[in-house]
Amino acid sequence: KGGNRIGTQTDYKIIGIEPGAGIMAQSNKAIKDYQLDQWQLQEGSSAAMAAELKKAYNQKKPIIVTGWSPHWMFSTYDLKFLEDPKKSFGAVEDIHTIVRKGLEQDAPGAYTILDQFSWEPADIEKVMVDIKDGTDPEKAAKKWTDANKDKVGQWTNGAKAGNGETINLVYVAWDTEIASTNVIAKVLEQNGFHVKLSQVEVGPMFAGVANKSADGMVSAWLPSTHAEYYKQYKNDFIDLGSNLHGTKNGLVVPKYMDINSIEDLK
Numbered sequence: 001k002g003g004n005r006i007g008t009q010t011d012y013k014i015i016g017i018e019p020g021a022g023i024m025a026q027s028n029k030a031i032k033d034y035q036l037d038q039w040q041l042q043e044g045s046s047a048a049m050a051a052e053l054k055k056a057y058n059q060k061k062p063i064i065v066t067g068w069s070p071h072w073m074f075s076t077y078d079l080k081f082l083e084d085p086k087k088s089f090g091a092v093e094d095i096h097t098i099v100r101k102g103l104e105q106d107a108p109g110a111y112t113i114l115d116q117f118s119w120e121p122a123d124i125e126k127v128m129v130d131i132k133d134g135t136d137p138e139k140a141a142k143k144w145t146d147a148n149k150d151k152v153g154q155w156t157n158g159a160k161a162g163n164g165e166t167i168n169l170v171y172v173a174w175d176t177e178i179a180s181t182n183v184i185a186k187v188l189e190q191n192g193f194h195v196k197l198s199q200v201e202v203g204p205m206f207a208g209v210a211n212k213s214a215d216g217m218v219s220a221w222l223p224s225t226h227a228e229y230y231k232q233y234k235n236d237f238i239d240l241g242s243n244l245h246g247t248k249n250g251l252v253v254p255k256y257m258d259i260n261s262i263e264d265l266k
């Protein structure tokens, strides 16, 4: 048996992202669940994965990436998720907002805005596409908040204006999180707070809010993607709940590839 046809075309490589990302653990689980013994998950970064996807797609070459929605890749390329009958990637999830203990006392207005932050996949995708097309994340955030004053008004409703207090937000350089963190930072700034953004890896993101070196983050993918980190720190921070419903993780391929399920990789 000459192995798997797609495997030989892709050198049995799945193009992943940062090693600590939950989607990488889910991908390794899929490799085990579907007994993809010849396959290997390539570690890298979200940016490197996007570059490899662009290159392969432009040459109509086979490629399999760890993909998630919402993401600009689905409006830029004709892609599909491989079916995941064994549910290695979990189900449709939420992104939660998490803040440090004590924030409500120290900066009640910022706490209220973070607590009321909530938007749709279509909203975040607009910001992500602008950033992908070269707009500075802060400018893309301002463009979106200017165009969505009603939704932003729901977030700031009843919030006590800041008086220049600094709010430290942490995030990981995933396209979704660059977009969401810059948008909520813009709204906090428009309401009297000074916001400092720190790009970190996923473990330090959770640890930073738990040890109070950061005030908050809007990037917790739950219940399964970040389950390990959440379990480790959940007693040390405040989970304000979902700010976006409808995320999905999986293995993503261009539609020109004639496979439809992870099972087809065996």
Ligand SMILES: C[SH](C)CC(=O)O
Residues within 6 Å of the ligand: 017, 020, 021, 022, 023, 024, 068, 174, 176, 202, 221, 225, 226
């Ligand atoms: C790649 S998703 C943005 C988050 C994660 O997988 O940890």
